[in-house]
Amino acid sequence: MKGLTRGWKVFLLVGLFVLGLGTTLNTDHGKYFEIAKNIEIFTNIYKEVNTYYVDELDPGKLMRTAVDAMLKSLDPYTNFISESDIEGFRYVTEGKYNGIGAQIRVIDGYITIAEPYEKSPAMEAGLRAGDQIIAVDGHNAVGKTPEEVNEILKGYPGTEVELTIKRPGVDKELKVRLVRDEVKVPNVPYVGFVADDVGYIVLTTFTRDAGRNVAGALKDLEADNPDLKGVILDLRGNGGGLLAEAVNVSNVFIPKGELVVSTRGKVKEWDRSFKTLNPPVDTDIPLAVLIDKNSASASEIVSGVIQDLDRGVLIGQRSYGKGLVQNTRDVGYNAKVKMTTAKYYIPSGRCIQSVEYKDGKPAHIPDDQRAAFKTRNGRTVLDGGGLKPDILLDPDAESDILETLQEKHFIFKYATRFALQHDSIAPPEEFHFTDWEDFLAFLAEENFDYDTDSERLLKQLKEKAAEEGYLRPADIKAIEAKIIEAKKQDLEKNKDAILDLLEKEIVSRYYFEEGRIMVGLRNDPEIKIAVEVLTDSARYRQLLSPQ
Structure with missing residues (x-):
């Protein structure tokens, strides 16, 4: 093979693989022949494109595109995990990874530190939320995606990385040298009391030791208050994780030997x-x-078990509806393929996997199109399309103004400015944001504006009116004036909700995730309803009885 180029060596090896596959699978001239035939076709296409395409190609990138497209056609959860992606996979399964310990996102075109983790290398080096990453080890980071930058930031513990950052309020660029380390992100970031006799445990992900940590949290609550009347397990926003940990978390509340899934x-x-x-x-x-x-996957297993066994009351909104199980298989070169291999069924016999999707998200399925099952006490529950809570609550209405304040990062940027001006604040349970006028002035400086549904509909109306002539320009202007006036009042109308967002973001700059959670609990209507249910034994029993 001395005279062959590296590319032709690859093609020869792939060809030998296809030949071997055909030899191995020649006992089945149906499906397996099709597999061998199509791999050969793919190899030939790859060879022709690599040889004759007008520009130089990156074989690894081209192959990754093909693999990703193939797996994406199956379902959203089947994907390829390359060697460079393994640290991210390790974080999802174990709750830890090797890196600097900070969340990053794109804000105003820059990769920005969104939240440094407590006691992480990022925090120890003095990085703050709001810092913009200009370069990593001298290489320009502007225009890069968070995934591309994260790939560079992750690395072996003890290795160094230098960031060039731009800090709001500071004129010159700063250079920060960090030493990478193993970063552990707790799956139970907060445990406490939301009333004198009601405990609260938040579980954010089903990584390793989730069951042990929830068990330890419940034991601590009962030790602190032997007269505990109830406990709240918060799985909101928890997208799942390890199946074994779903079993372990369920085991905290149900007897040994019970079927979970x-x-x-x-x-x-x-x-x-x-x-x-x-x-x-x-x-x-x-x-x-x-x-x-x-709330998805492992969260739905735990919630479904609690509902099917009538062990507790579900409160909130319908869950996501992910009843699929993924397993990983090694595919060589330290890479893996994560694929859906099964559906899961909870104790009543139902599968809560959504069967309809719209824009890549589970679509609502009417109750009369879902099969009925029975809980242990004889209550009727439904399959497909997620879990329906025993107490179904409408989520807080997400107005256009609230969405814009968050999506355009106005809340984040104001908190960044606030933190630059205040070295410390009161503890989370005591802190209240009081400078509303300063926030309004900040929005004015930033030329804050937002589109409403009314404005979007008005734009369509203007186009139609121009075609059909039913409305005069004066009529359109009168509607526009009313919308402008209503928008001026929106900030005051949504003041309480905006203050809640501000307080959570500001407190997180000083007290991290635990502080954010503590502030959020103060104004949480679902927590208040849960406390009412848990302290009213008659209502609690009635909810768990057949209707």
Whole structure:
């Protein structure tokens, strides 16, 4: 092979693989022949494109595009994990990774530190939320995606990386040298009391030791208050994680030997049933589980088990509807493929996987189109399209102004300015933002504006009116004037909701995620309803009884 180029060596090796595949699978002249034939076709296309395409190609990038497109056609959860992606995969499964310990996002065209984790290399080096990353080890970072920058920031513990940053309020660029380390992100960031006799546990992801951490949190609450009347498990926004940890979290509240979930897929030998293996912490304490539209997968297993066994009350919004199980398979060169291998079924026998999607998200399925099942007490529950809470609450109305304040980062940027001007603030339980006028002045400086649904509809109306002539220009102007006046009043109308957003973002700059959660609990209507239910034993029992 001495005279062959590196590219031709690759093609020869792929060809030998195809030949081997055909030899191995020649006992089935149907499906397996099709596999071998199409791999050969793909190899030939790859060879021709690499040889004759007008520009020089990156073989790795081209192949990654092909693999990603193939897997994307199956479902949103089946994907390829390259060697460079492994640190991100490790974070999802273990809750830890090697890097600098900070969330980043694009704000105003710059990769920006959104939140340095407590006790992380980023925090120790003095990085702050709002710092803009200009360069990494001298290489320009402007215009890069968060994924591209994260790939550089992650690395072996003990290795160094130098960031060039632009800090709001500081004229010159700063250079910050960090030493990478293992970063651990807690899956139970807060445990406490939301009333004298009601405990609260928030679980943000089902990474390793989630069950052990929830069990420890409940034991601590009961040790602090032996007369505890109930506990709230908050799974809102929890997108899931490890199936084994869903079983372990359920085991905290239900007896040993209970069926939690069954998985069924194409390979029958892989079908499994998972039961609780350990003694529970408490099977009697009244329990409320909070869920929302972003509670998915492992969150839905735990919530579904609690509902099916009538162990507690679900409160909030319908969950996401992800009843699929993924497993990873090694594919060589330290890479893996994560693919859907089964659906899961909770104790009542139902699968809560959504069967309809719109714009890549689960679509609402009317109750009369969903199959009915029974809980242990005989209550009717439905399959497909997520879990319906026992107490269904409308989420806080997301007005155009609130969405714009967050999506355009006005709340974030004001908190950044506030932190530059204030070295410290009161503890989270005592802090209240009082400088409303300063925030309004900041919005004026930033030329804050937003589009409303009314304005979008008015634009369509103007186009139609121009075509059909039913409305005069004066009529359109009168409507526009009313919209402008209404928008002026929107800030005051939404003042309480905006103050809540401001307080959570500001407090996170000083007290990190735990502080953000503590402030959020103060104004949370779903927490208040959960407390009412848990402290009213008659209502609690009635909710868990057949209607």
